[in-house]
Every structure is written in C-alpha cells, then in structure tokens.
Amino acid sequence: MFEPKIVCFLCKWCTSAGADLAGTSRLKYRPNGVNIRFMCSSRVDPEHILWAFHEGADGVLIGGCHPGDCHYEDGNYKTQARVSLLNRLLDDFGIDTRRLRLEWISAAEGAKFANVMNDFTEELRSKGPLKLAVREMAK
Amino acid sequence: MKRIGVFVCHCGINIAETVDVKRVAEESMKMDGVAYAQDYIYMCSEPGQTLVREKIVEEKLDAIIIAACSPNLHESTFRAAAEEAGLNPWQCEIANIREQCSWVHSDREKATSKAIHIVATIVQKTRLNESLEPIPVSITKKALVIGGGIAGIQASLDIADSGYKVILVEKDSSIGGHMAQLSETFPTLDCSQCILTPKMVAAGKHPNIELMTYSEIEEVSGYVGNFKVKIRRKASFVDWSKCNGCGLCMEKCPAKVSSAFDRELATHGAIYVPFPQAVPNKPVIDKDSCIYFKTGKCRLCEKVCEIGAINFEQEDQFVEEEVGAIIVATGFETLPVADLAEYGAGDVPDLIDGLAFERLLSASGPTVGEVRRPSDGKVPKEIVFVQCAGSRDPERYKPYCSKICCMYTTKHALLYKHRVHDGQPYIFYIDIRTGGKGYEEFYHNAEEEENIIYLRGKVAKIFRDGDKTVVWGTDTLTGRNIEIAADLVVLATAVVPKDSTAELVKKLRIQTGPNGFLAEAHPKLRPVESINSGFFLAGAAQGPKDIPETVAQASGAACKVISLFSRDHLEQDPAVAWVDEDLCGSCRICISVCPYDAREYDEEKEIVIVNEALCEGCGSCVAACACGATQQRNLSDSQIKSMVTASLGGV
Numbered sequence: 001m002f003e004p005k006i007v008c009f010l011c012k013w014c015t016s017a018g019a020d021l022a023g024t025s026r027l028k029y030r031p032n033g034v035n036i037r038f039m040c041s042s043r044v045d046p047e048h049i050l051w052a053f054h055e056g057a058d059g060v061l062i063g064g065c066h067p068g069d070c071h072y073e074d075g076n077y078k079t080q081a082r083v084s085l086l087n088r089l090l091d092d093f094g095i096d097t098r099r100l101r102l103e104w105i106s107a108a109e110g111a112k113f114a115n116v117m118n119d120f121t122e123e124l125r126s127k128g129p130l131k132l133a134v135r136e137m138a139k
Numbered sequence: 140m141k142r143i144g145v146f147v148c149h150c151g152i153n154i155a156e157t158v159d160v161k162r163v164a165e166e167s168m169k170m171d172g173v174a175y176a177q178d179y180i181y182m183c184s185e186p187g188q189t190l191v192r193e194k195i196v197e198e199k200l201d202a203i204i205i206a207a208c209s210p211n212l213h214e215s216t217f218r219a220a221a222e223e224a225g226l227n228p229w230q231c232e233i234a235n236i237r238e239q240c241s242w243v244h245s246d247r248e249k250a251t252s253k254a255i256h257i258v259a260t261i262v263q264k265t266r267l268n269e270s271l272e273p274i275p276v277s278i279t280k281k282a283l284v285i286g287g288g289i290a291g292i293q294a295s296l297d298i299a300d301s302g303y304k305v306i307l308v309e310k311d312s313s314i315g316g317h318m319a320q321l322s323e324t325f326p327t328l329d330c331s332q333c334i335l336t337p338k339m340v341a342a343g344k345h346p347n348i349e350l351m352t353y354s355e356i357e358e359v360s361g362y363v364g365n366f367k368v369k370i371r372r373k374a375s376f377v378d379w380s381k382c383n384g385c386g387l388c389m390e391k392c393p394a395k396v397s398s399a400f401d402r403e404l405a406t407h408g409a410i411y412v413p414f415p416q417a418v419p420n421k422p423v424i425d426k427d428s429c430i431y432f433k434t435g436k437c438r439l440c441e442k443v444c445e446i447g448a449i450n451f452e453q454e455d456q457f458v459e460e461e462v463g464a465i466i467v468a469t470g471f472e473t474l475p476v477a478d479l480a481e482y483g484a485g486d487v488p489d490l491i492d493g494l495a496f497e498r499l500l501s502a503s504g505p506t507v508g509e510v511r512r513p514s515d516g517k518v519p520k521e522i523v524f525v526q527c528a529g530s531r532d533p534e535r536y537k538p539y540c541s542k543i544c545c546m547y548t549t550k551h552a553l554l555y556k557h558r559v560h561d562g563q564p565y566i567f568y569i570d571i572r573t574g575g576k577g578y579e580e581f582y583h584n585a586e587e588e589e590n591i592i593y594l595r596g597k598v599a600k601i602f603r604d605g606d607k608t609v610v611w612g613t614d615t616l617t618g619r620n621i622e623i624a625a626d627l628v629v630l631a632t633a634v635v636p637k638d639s640t641a642e643l644v645k646k647l648r649i650q651t652g653p654n655g656f657l658a659e660a661h662p663k664l665r666p667v668e669s670i671n672s673g674f675f676l677a678g679a680a681q682g683p684k685d686i687p688e689t690v691a692q693a694s695g696a697a698c699k700v701i702s703l704f705s706r707d708h709l710e711q712d713p714a715v716a717w718v719d720e721d722l723c724g725s726c727r728i729c730i731s732v733c734p735y736d737a738r739e740y741d742e743e744k745e746i747v748i749v750n751e752a753l754c755e756g757c758g759s760c761v762a763a764c765a766c767g768a769t770q771q772r773n774l775s776d777s778q779i780k781s782m783v784t785a786s787l788g789g790v
Contacts (some may be wrong), residue, residue: 007786013648013650014650016239017211017670019238019272020209020211020235022242022243023238023239023476024242024662028244029244030243031243034256034786035235035239035257036260036782037210037235039714039757040757040758040759042732042757042759043758043762043774044762045776047776048779051780055783055789056788056789057783057787068645069645070648071671071757072734072757074734077763087764104576106649106650107650107652108650110653
C-alpha cells in the first residue's frame with residue numbers, strides 16, 4: 001500500500017503538546033508524519049511548505065493553537081492568512097490544496113491529533129503520491 | 140565540522156519495546172556530523188547523565204542529541220548535564236521518540252524508521268546551532284494570586300510571610316471560597332469556619348497582601364518576571380473606605396434575593412455581604428436586584444447610612460499592576476442538579492446537592508444547623524445520598540472521579556445521624572474511595588457504629604410522589620431493585636471547573652486538560668506549575684481535591700514563586716530573532732507583525748532592529764521578512780529546510 005510522507009510543522013504550546021498527550025494517552029495513529037516543532041505556527045514560511053513538497057512530501061500539516069488561544073496573541077491568525085494566500089498559488093505548482101492542512105489542535109486534544117494524522121494519511125493514500133514536475137524532471 | 144553525539148534512551152521498555160534503539164544508534168552514526176552514538180536504558184538517570192557527560196569530554200563532542208521523551212520533560216535536565224561537561228546548553232537538543240513515536244505506533248519496523256528520521260531531523264538542526272547566552276531580564280518581585288478560596292489564601296499567606304508583596308484578586312466580595320460554606324470537615328469533623336476564618340482575617344490584615352475582592356482579571360500581558368495585569372474592580376455602589384460594616388443598610392433593604400452562598404436556601408437583600416464572617420466585611424449592591432436600579436425609586440439604604448457610604452454613581456474601576464508570577468487558584472463548581480435529567484433536572488422538590496446540604500448542617504446556615512428539608516421545613520426521617528451524580532459516567536456526564544464525594548457523603552450521613560438520632564440515612568455508591576490519612580477509619584466508623592446503610596449501585600431515577608422524593612436504584616450486591624420514598628435526597632454532584640475558568644485561561648494563555656481543569660506542566664513531577672513559565676496552579680482548579688491536598692498544593696505553588704523571586708534576575712531563552720544588517724531592506728513589515736513591539740526602526744542604521752529583551756521568539760517576523768534578513772537563532776530558514784529534507788529521508 002502507498003505510504004504517504006507527511007511533514008508536520010507544530011507549534012510548541014498547543015499542537016506539539018497535543019501530540020505529546022496522544023503519546024501519554026497511548027493513542028495509536030499512522031506513523032507517516034515527522035514532527036518539526038516551532039515556537040509558533042507563525043514561524044512557518046510558505047517557502048518551508050513548498051520546500052517540503054519539493055523534497056518529497058505528499059502532504060504538509062501545520063498545527064497551531066485554536067483561534068484566540070495563541071501563546072503569542074495572534075500568531076495563528078497570521079498563519080491562517082499565509083496558508084490562505086499560499087492555497088491560491090498551490091494549483092499553479094500542480095499541488096492539490098488538500099495536500100496542505102492547517103489544523104487547530106490544543107494541548108488537551110491528543111485524540112484530535114491522532115485522528116487528524118489518521119485521516120490525513122488516508123486522504124493522501126487515496127490521492128496517491130504527489131507528482132511534482134520539478135521532481136519528475138530531476139529523476 | 141561539528142562533532143555531534145547521539146544518545147538514544149530505551150526509557151526502560153517505553154521506547155525500546157516499539158523502537159529498535161540499537162538500530163537508531165547505528166543509523167545515527169551514519170549521519171553527517173555524528174561522531175558518536177550510544178543507547179542506554181535510562182538516559183535521565185544519574186549513570187545515564189554521567190555517560191553523556193563522560194562522552195562529551197572523551198569524544199570531544201561539540202553538540203549532543205538526546206533521543207528520548209518530550210523536550211517538555213528533560214530538555215532542561217540534559218542542557219544542565221551538557222553545561223556541566225563544558226558544552227554550551229544550546230548545543231543540546233532533544234529528539235522526541237517517545238510521546239511522538241514509540242507510544243503512538245505499534246509496528247516496530249515503521250516506528251524504528253520514524254525514530255531514525257526524527258533523529259536525522261534534529262541532527263540537521265544541531266549542525267547549525269550556535270552557542271547562545273541567556274538574555275538577563277529583571278524581575279518584579281510581587282505575585283498575583285487569582286482566587287480567594289483556601290488555595291489562594293494559603294498561597295498568598297506563604298508568599299507574604301516570606302517578605303514578598305502579593306495581590307489577591309477575588310471575584311466575589313469576600314474571600315473564603317467554598318470552604319466558607321462547609322459545615323464540618325472530614326475526617327476530623329472540625330468546624331470549617333473555625334479553621335478558615337482565622338486565615339481569612341490573617342490574609343486581610345497582612346501588610347504584604349493587598350486584597351482586591353469583587354474584582355476580576357481583565358487583561359494579562361508580558362512574561363515570567365514581568366507581567367502586566369489589568370484588574371477590573373467592579374462597582375459595589377458602597378464606598379468601602381467609609382463603610383464601617385454596621386449592617387443597617389442590609390436590614391432595611393426591602394429586596395429579596397436568593398443567596399448563592401446559601402445555595403438558594405435563604406435570601407438576602409439587594410445590598411448584602413455573602414456571610415457574616417466575610418473578609419472584607421463590606422456590603423455590595425446587586426445591581427440586577429436593587430429596586431432603585433430597577434425602578435428608579437427606593438434608596439432606603441442611602442437614607443439609613445449615616446456616614447454616607449452608599450454611592451449609586453460608582454463605576455467599575457480599572458487598575459494596572461506589574462507582577463512577576465501568577466498563581467491561578469480559581470477553584471471549582473459542582474455540576475448543576477438541573478443538568479441531571481434522570482434526577483429530575485432540578486424540578487423535583489427536596490432534592491439538593493452536597494453544598495446545599497452543607498448549608499443545612501452549618502451552624503451559621505439558614506436553618507442554624509438543624510436539618511430541615513426545603514419544601515416544608517420538616518425534619519427528614521429518611522434521607523438518601525446519591526454518589527457519583529455526574530461523575531464516572533463517560534457516556535453522559537464526566538468521565539472522572541470527583542474524589543471528595545465518598546468522604547463528604549459519609550460525613551453528611553454521619554452529621555445527619557448526630558442531629559436526627561432516629562433518622563435513617565442511605566448511601567448509593569459505585570465504590571467507596573477513602574485514600575487519605577484517617578479516611579478509611581472514618582468511613583468504617585460511620586458504617587459500623589452509625590447505622591448508615593450503604594447500597595452498592597447507581598440510582599436510575601428520582602421523582603416526586605406526594606410529599607416524598609422517591610429514589611429508584613439497584614443494590615448490585617443482592618441483585619435487588621430498591622425503591623425508597625425519602626424525605627430528602629442529596630446528590631454528590633460532579634466537581635467541575637468554574638465556568639469562568641475557560642475565559643480566564645484565554646486571557647492568561649495557559650492550558651487546560653480535556654475536562655477543563657488547568658493543565659500542569661507534568662502530572663507527577665511538576666504538579667503545581669503550568670507549562671507556561673511564571674504561572675502556578677493551586678487547588679481544585681487543577682482537578683478535584685480535598686482541603687489537605689489543596690493547602691499542600693497552594694504552599695507548593697507559593698514555594699515555587701518564592702524560589703523564582705529569590706533570584707537576582709531571570710534568564711530568557713535567547714532563541715530570538717536577529718537581523719542581518721546587510722540584507723535588511725527596511726520595509727518594516729516585521730514591525731507590523733510583532734505582537735510585542737520588539738521590532739523597531741533604527742534611524743541611524745536605516746534598518747529594523749530587534750529588541751532582544753522584548754522578543755519572545757515566536758518567529759512570526761522571520762516568516763514575514765521578505766528578504767531573509769531576519770532570522771531566528773537556532774531555527775534559521777536554512778536549518779528548517781535541511782530539517783524538512785531530513786524528515787523526508789533525504790540528506
């Protein structure tokens with residue numbers, strides 16, 4: 001079966017803590033993502049996302065605090081704005097916008113983190129590998 | 140090139156069972172920059188840390204990676220170990236292969252492969268990590284305690300006694316909290332007020348404690364050591380500086396308002412103090428019930444107040460305070476009886492909750508300590524106590540155990556027997572949980588000596604029939620259905636966080652757990668701290684707990700604050716933003732995205748600089764910088780890109 005590769009950019013305060021809670025609660029989920037921990041989801045530059053797709057990711061997950069809960073006041077709103085803008089360009093790069101997910105997952109939502117990982121993995125499986133022109137050419 | 144050491148922890152079997160730790164170490168050795176790799180059963184133990192320190196020296200390591208549990212747990216442990224061995228602490232990184240790998244996957248092959256990718260990702264970060272020095276910041280040695288129940292009172296007294304100033308904020312007009320409502324306390328049966336009120340008075344009089352009752356937190360900004368707090372002092376319509384507490388206004392007030400303190404079993408005027416021993420003993424006017432505020436006529440209180448303390452023109456005041464640490468002790472509420480549909484949703488007479496029964500038992504309560512039922516004032520001869528009303532019921536209500544109900548229900552039955560000798564108490568329970576010093580003995584005494592009937596089973600339905608409140612339940616030990624036509628029924632309703640907690644945590648930006656209670660930094664080893672520096676937790680806001688535990692936690696939280704204040708200055712994480720002066724185009728986008736005013740335009744250099752003392756390191760301006768001039772220390776764009784590549788299996 002196709003195993004998609006997922007890069008997960010998680011904020012330290014909410015989503016990475018939620019992922020830790022999934023661990024302490026011993027919830028099981030698909031092992032397709034590797035987490036990269038930032039202080040805030042607003043550290044994610046759209047360039048990082050494009051770079052992840054360039055480097056072989058089939059999906060990118062950004063995890064931040066729920067609206068109103070950002071540890072840095074409004075970082076997650078900036079993230080949302082940046083992701084919305086990037087979504088308008090992804091098509092031009094030949095990337096289905098559903099390969100980029102932005103999820104608000106709090107430190108209390110271990111189960112949500114596990115569900116998102118399972119769900120995203122299944123969705124990417126049904127889509128199949130990302131065939132990016134630049135990657136195909138390099139081959 | 141940097142020489143990196145990778146230390147892979149087994150964590151007993153916690154990691155090693157799912158992840159092939161030896162293979163992780165072997166594969167790490169193949170990674171660029173890794174000069175040494177080793178696995179060990181408990182890396183955080185003293186022998187484990189010694190191994191790390193020795194290898195740093197022996198192998199001449201420039202940086203280390205500990206592949207183990209979440210950095211929230213042991214990052215500081217290993218950074219301290221690295222420093223002891225002569226490394227800069229920022230040359231130590233944690234690869235989380237437990238919470239985010241071994242504990243969440245079951246396929247050993249896949250988990251091992253993921254663990255290797257996690258280590259490879261952190262290796263890429265570590266290769267480019269700089270040695271950093273913490274940024275010293277000043278500290279305001281004054282604490283804010285939110286919540287004036289026994290937790291907040293105890294914490295305030297402990298901090299104040301050590302010589303530091305405390306602001307104690309309470310939303311009601313008096314401190315005391317739920318403990319002030321209780322009759323006698325288990326297992327010693329000493330009177331709650333007798334042990335609480337001296338502490339209330341001490342807090343009210345302490346030269347280092349500033350009481351701000353009838354006040355709420357409006358805004359909180361800043362960070363550990365330097366918080367700015369805006370407090371709303373609600374209008375009481377009484378000038379407390381003039382009021383001498385004579386009480387004449389309360390006697391004359393013609394309005395009748397249900398007393399929240401007496402759980403609606405009594406009334407007071409629209410101008411009231413919640414209970415006679417209130418601290419401060421000053422009245423407030425409930426604007427929604429006051430006849431003058433509703434109709435524009437009355438002002439009787441004003442007429443009888445000879446010193447002119449009544450002031451209908453008073454408005455909410457806002458005060459701003461600077462504090463260095465915040466203790467959150469906002470306490471609990473109980474699940475409303477109205478939420479429990481099978482128990483009549485609050486429409487059945489003579490069905491009350493445990494706190495209301497406390498008021499019936501209390502010598503200062505509405506019945507002066509005589510047990511009389513609310514509907515007709517009769518002394519109940521048969522009384523049923525229902526435990527776990529809303530607790531331990533994951534399908535419909537709360538999944539957790541409320542912890543205090545087994546003990547207080549036994550206490551209720553016992554005190555009832557002491558007052559109504561020919562009465563018969565029944566207790567429906569699921570399990571009797573009596574963990575605590577003297578608790579089991581207390582329960583045994585009640586069961587054996589006091590003729591309390593314990594029925595093991597849940598109650599299915601409660602309804603009114605004539606003047607009886609009927610309880611249908613099952614005794615699972617005999618397998619029989621039970622019907623009791625009781626005179627009074629008392630529900631041990633679930634302990635829940637206060638409604639206002641959700642709103643407060645948003646202002647404080649601290650975390651709660653799945654049931655809305657405040658989340659501690661570590662459930663076992665850091666139980667009185669929030670994960671967010673500078674915030675400490677005390678009492679039932681963090682989870683259901685009894686008075687001894689609450690007091691212990693409050694003193695623990697106070698001790699943490701005192702230890703924080705004992706330092707000359709605090710050290711701030713230096714992983715902040717910085718600017719490459721040659722690249723900055725002075726577009727100033729960074730200034731607009733910074734939530735802390737840490738980015739400012741330098742007229743002389745004609746670039747935008749970073750004020751390191753203000754920068755919190757969120758990285759938002761780094762992502763916003765159009766020309767790549769702004770970077771984050773130890774999380775630069777080039778680090779992130781190589782981390783991304785490594786996480787995907789590239790190099």
